[in-house]
Amino acid sequence: MLKRPEKRPSLEQTKAAKSLLTIRILGSGNAAQVPVWGCHCLACERARRDHSFRRGPCSLEIRTELGTTLIDAGFSDLAERYDFEEITRIVLTHFHMDHVQGLFHLRWSERAQKIPVFRPDDEKGADDLYKHPGVLDFQAPFIPFNTVQLQDFSITPLPLIHSKITLGYVIEKDDFTFAYLTDTVGLPDASLAFLRNKTLDCLIVDCSEPPTPTAPRNHNDINLVLWMYNTLEPRQMVLTHISHRLDCWLLEHKEGLPANIKIASDGLTIYQSTEFSSGRH
Template identity: 45%
Template structure:
């Protein structure tokens, strides 16, 4: 299973418009530190699945037929706005798997074009090519799913953003089958009371609880990047700060083993 972080930013991105903090100045001068809307590409064999669609150039990044499906975590604009271009295109319809949100992004529901929206149920797994995908509920201001992937070699990857902590049933599900790779919301530096999204201590607490083989912190705001520059906090060896366009390959066990 191959995971590519196409974007790792919270809403507003890095650099943030009009901001002259250390992180935004660095990203302005060096594209390696820029962060675009949070999204990822999952590949297994010939199957390619996009998680979230906030990148505004999706219609240029992908040709018709390149994607087998799109999975949306939720319907905040920075996670769906790229679909506004794609929907008016030509070609076969694109399956878009979504959490059960009747409001969603209303104009996309009214005028879906190429988009075939398919509401899912929490913990009800489905198959796309060699991947079994299980939606898991997250704690956010709109109905939100994370997604847990398993391929034919039992490589497991969980993508959990946007969330502030995890619902108990999601934590229990992931403890029962710890992922080899975990991408987790870490939007803020340490805060007295995190709201809407994980801060640094809460994200590391979740990782310690689930015990993945590897973890990446994503959905990062500019002020977390600035805090990282100033404080240079230590990270466990298995945890990394995700970067745009970073790619990792996750290996599981041979066929027939778990």
């Protein structure tokens, strides 16, 4: 029997396929993660009882028609979460170990194909990643405020305030714009000015600590993110890089936050434009 030829997609279907975008929190925790080893606070005990409250290394997944972009690679089991062909590229915010430790396993693949890794201008990197990159193809460092048009979206790196050279990112695809700002304590003036000229559909931002009398070192507290919320006026804000201390505070104060500020959790889908297969994870 002759097979009927496959029906070609319509122009509208083709356009829809080109606009695929899903943004998902992979990990929402700080370096200690939740539960913290040896801690018996309310948040850590809750996470031991109910794994939906566990927080892994802070990281993000962006899925488009071309595949998956990872922002940071803190999970050590990325090879179990993704097939080699799924990962289009990896974008690093900085080289602290809780954001890059997953690369040390991935790099040993014996595939001939390389995975591009975009990065800030940190000549030290982490351990011997530059010396023995394996399948990781480290690209020339991003230039702050220089928008790069990738095949499926544009990305603009923004300097952040951290103990290591760190970049946040504004990512734009079709009519959706979001910023991913971790790790940082406040914002440099130039980055703040850039963001004030953007209409942000979503701002995903570091919030490691409950309100503190003085600004914490390296990471935002609730006071700082509320200031960012009022200053930048995103349509939605999502708090990530969360410590067990903030989780304890949220147990009593979460209802006091503005309605369109969400608390990240591992696996949380922030935005999805079109339904499509999510692979093995």
